[in-house]
Amino acid sequence: MRKLTLIAALSCLAAPALADDAAVLIGVDRYDDFRRVSGATDLIDTADALRDVGFNVSTLADGSIRDTRRVLEQLADEATDAERLVVGLSGRFATDEDRTWFLTEDSDTPTPFGLDDAISVDTVLDILSRAPGQALLVLGYDQDNFASFGPYLREGVGRLDIPQGVTVVYGAPNRVDDLLDRAVAAEGGDVIAYVQNDRRLNILGYQPGALVLAPEGSEPVAARPTVDPSIAAWNRARAANTADSYRDFIFSFPRSPFASEARERLDDLENDPRRVAEATEDGLNLTRNERREIQDMLTTLGYDTRGVDGIFGPGTRSAIESWQRANAYTPTSFLNQAQIDQMTAQFIRREAEIAEEQEREREQREQQDRAYWDETGANGGAANLRAYLERYPDGIFADQARQALGAVTDNAQAQAREDALNINPTLRRLIESRLAGLGFNPGQIDGRFDRNTRRAIADYQSSRNLTASGYIDQPTLARLLADTFGR
Missing domain, CATH: 3.40.50.1460 (Rossmann fold)
Known part of the structure; x- marks a missing residue:
């Protein structure tokens, strides 16, 4: 109206x-x-x-x-x-x-x-x-x-x-x-x-x-x-019969013969708790930043204000009303200082609770992370390392897992290159013998490339400025043969 x-x-x-x-x-x-x-x-x-x-x-x-x-x-x-x-x-x-x-x-x-x-x-x-x-x-x-x-x-x-x-x-x-x-x-x-x-x-x-x-x-x-303008204004105020209409009449015609009755009617209407609460909140003169803080507190406490912008629109009023109901206040949607103080205390407690919850969740995640690493990645192997990274791509051991997986991948490629050379047992023993003769200890000369052999191959490759993979590739084999028959 x-x-x-x-x-x-x-x-x-x-x-x-x-x-x-x-x-x-x-x-x-x-x-x-x-x-x-x-x-x-x-x-x-x-x-x-x-x-x-x-x-x-x-x-x-x-x-x-x-x-x-x-x-x-x-x-x-x-x-x-x-x-x-x-x-x-x-x-x-x-x-x-x-x-x-x-x-x-x-x-x-x-x-x-x-x-x-x-x-x-x-x-x-x-x-x-x-x-x-x-x-x-x-x-x-x-x-x-x-x-x-x-x-x-x-x-x-x-x-x-x-x-x-x-x-x-x-x-x-x-x-x-x-x-x-x-x-x-x-x-x-x-x-x-x-x-x-x-x-x-x-x-x-x-x-x-x-x-x-x-x-x-x-x-x-x-x-x-x-002429006395209060007569027509009084008729309009009575027809509207609202606190606003009587208040406006009193503001404009404080000495009117109808002013006393207008005040009586206004007093009756102003018993409305919502109107009293609105006037109380207006008296706080909340700044826009203070309104933002209230919206942030309501949001943290679980009441949706539909934005934190410093403007108390319908969303914020609804959130205030819900908070007031939950705390046994008359749900006017307008705040007083005591309510703001109580909300602030609740917000501080809730912030501490959230911090504790986050710390517990962090500790639990870390515990689960370490347990899964012990179950998978710590045992090595491409499948185990990939399984860990799939579950914990940003986990505690993620960098270590990626490095290890890279090494496994490199070894697999080097193994594939060695297999492609089809080195027979005789040539394997020759390679082991030559490594031994050059001062690199390949272990027992039996045509089987074990851990000692791999270390000897890697040391030889390093000494000849070759890629030290520990596996025989074409450049390594050619250099060994040259060292063997070219002496």
Whole structure:
């Protein structure tokens, strides 16, 4: 259901301006398609203070694109004659780095060609340029949120093309409303000095030595004459009958005769544990890295978050809910500090358990590896060595097995070359005799090539710069015969 749109000063948009100085304060803390932005509508509370120093103020809380445009179009009309201009926008923004848009409560998820329901910040800057030197744009948004809207857009504010004479200040919502109250709407208040003394605020664009938008002795401006807009808003709030609708009504009409009843109905609805839990988690101000850590802990504990990206989407909320059920908490899908602390303790224990399990598995694998080596590879032979390598290609003895298998393969090839020579027993005895005569001990001269004979052949081959395989091949036989008959 579309959230209730609240407008504090729209009922007489056609009325002429009563002052030359204009201010617009727009805050959106509740969206149809996005998480809420805590404190985004608080800047509207500074409206009366701005009126007291001569500004004609229009405000809008949780407004639709249609109502937001109407407020800003009115500002565009007033800007032609204004001496001072102030615009405050607090909520969610989208940027492609070169352009930035302010998202209204009914904005869809931004796409490169789908930003018709958002407000161009560049256009707002153009309007402010009508009062150079006395123009201020205040932007309030979550400084730690860089969520992606696809490959082309992200949340936040990009590079701003700021016209000459326009000052831009940005920071968290709870910081910019203090700026409006204590510097912009304070007689003699210096915006530049205030920002310099608050490291959580940032300033861009026109930065003179001092920027005073409310000189001493500023005359207050009465609010525009209006019919009581709270009547229609109250009817809409009752029809919606949601906590959001009553809260929005109270924000926009705190002094309405219906405000007391709205608070009573809101109190009843806010007993919902899920809503209380959401507000509690919002109050933790978790950074994206802290959210990643929570997702990692949930995953380690066996709860699937469908990604570890620092964004608490449906997968993470479902995982939190499952964890809460398993630990006897009300399954709200929102966390408080005590739950995070308990989850952290469980994660640390589970990490230690996993490390112990991995060590036991490693020891077991090593034991099995050694046992199989003793059964196969340690006995030698190509079949045994291959059997070991097939089961343990990266085993403890894998390198040793490959070297041994290579040697067995080389011996088999050398044996095949010797067999191909068809050496008869007489020639074998001649070879043994010649080896003995040359000082290489082949053992008993009996025409059988045993271990001693193989060693003598290898030593002879080495002495003649031949391949020392221990087997007779054509070059070795030719050299032996030459040594025998060529003397």
